[in-house]
Amino acid sequence: MLTYFEGVAMRARYRKGEGERLRIELLEAASQLLAEAGDPRDVSVRAVAEAVGVTSPSVYRHFPSKQDLVREVLALRFGEFRETLVAGARGTSDAGERLLRACRAYVRLGLANPGHYRLLFSTAGMGPAGAGLGQGAPHPGAPSLATLIELVADRVGDGVRSSPLALELWASLHGIVDLRITKPELDWPPEDDLIQLAVRASDEAATNRA
Amino acid sequence: MLTYFEGVAMRARYRKGEGERLRIELLEAASQLLAEAGDPRDVSVRAVAEAVGVTSPSVYRHFPSKQDLVREVLALRFGEFRETLVAGARGTSDAGERLLRACRAYVRLGLANPGHYRLLFSTAGMGPAGAGLGQGAPHPGAPSLATLIELVADRVGDGVRSSPLALELWASLHGIVDLRITKPELDWPPEDDLIQLAVRASDEAATNRA
DNA sequence: TGTACATCAGTGAACGCGCGTTCACTGATGTAC
């Protein structure tokens, strides 16, 4: 896809009906740069364009603004996150084990993709910076949370309201991941004990409230 | 301290030997703006200067760079944070109760000052943004962590290494605070149950490892 | 006691930079006749 002219890499433009393919490439490049940076403000439109081999005004032929580009990446990554939870829970029908596996998948994915994790759970929606998500719009992470709530609900049965429990569990998992990401210089114990502890604490809370 | 000239507020400059007082004012203004923003990048040198009623070059008579100003605020707030932990633990000699109280103080302070909390535990040291803390320099939050480790050590006795336990406990507390701050739109259960659960989980882990 | 002067607090104007975004354009390509 690249030709060279006087030693400079030149990208061949797409044929007439194929312009939408650049859109995909831009999303992929933006996603990767956001993963490296962990913050939309550290990723410029120019950088995304350059990563694809295109000039920055080209981005605006596919996205109305930087905000829209970022928002779309966010939605993609949230979708992936949710799928990881679901996939993690597979392989057993025991509700407790399914929940534990999903939690492990949560933490593992977060630690493996710290930039994206921060993007999704630390930057997005925070302050004037954020990813500039529309105030009224539904949060793109809502389905992920719904999935976690479901897993908790399956575990605790009908006697207890599951969504506060899920939020508490989420808080525990978030603490485990986020601090490890922001303070990598500390001597963190292996995360698995802590995950089990968090899930067991959630069980215990459920029992107390039943 | 303000006079008016043609309807514009004008600050009287400090007398000859008193220039250092502006330094304090700048630190206070920066601290407040950082509390509102939660991120050093959303607070400009110009804004700090304006808050005090001074022009931006004046800042450079007291701080070599923005980074130094921010770093100093960070150190102040970390100190305050640590003091809050210590003060929270006062009033009882029971080590378990002291730890629980300190944890409550941690969460309460974080939720009462979300901007500062983010500044200290979410921004600082993260990525190229961060507060630009020197790599080699000791982290200004180290004493806070040391205090938590001490409280845990008093609780669990000599049989168990307390610092991994303290890190795990910290992770739990951080999750409780950070998610509530970043996702205020969710329907969070009261935090007290969760704090107790976290402390109890820590106890339990200590017992298992003894 | 009066005055010259060094010192100090603070300013006004400007710098270079990177950013998001706009605008008028270029040139290749598929298509209609």
Next chain:
DNA sequence: TGTACATCAGTGAACGCGCGTTCACTGATGTAC
């Protein structure tokens, strides 16, 4: 089959903005004589 043309992908240059920071300065004030 050849050609004119509308359409499409992408560009080059520039915009206004806010930022951190620098520089040469101004004018009040304490102090030494």
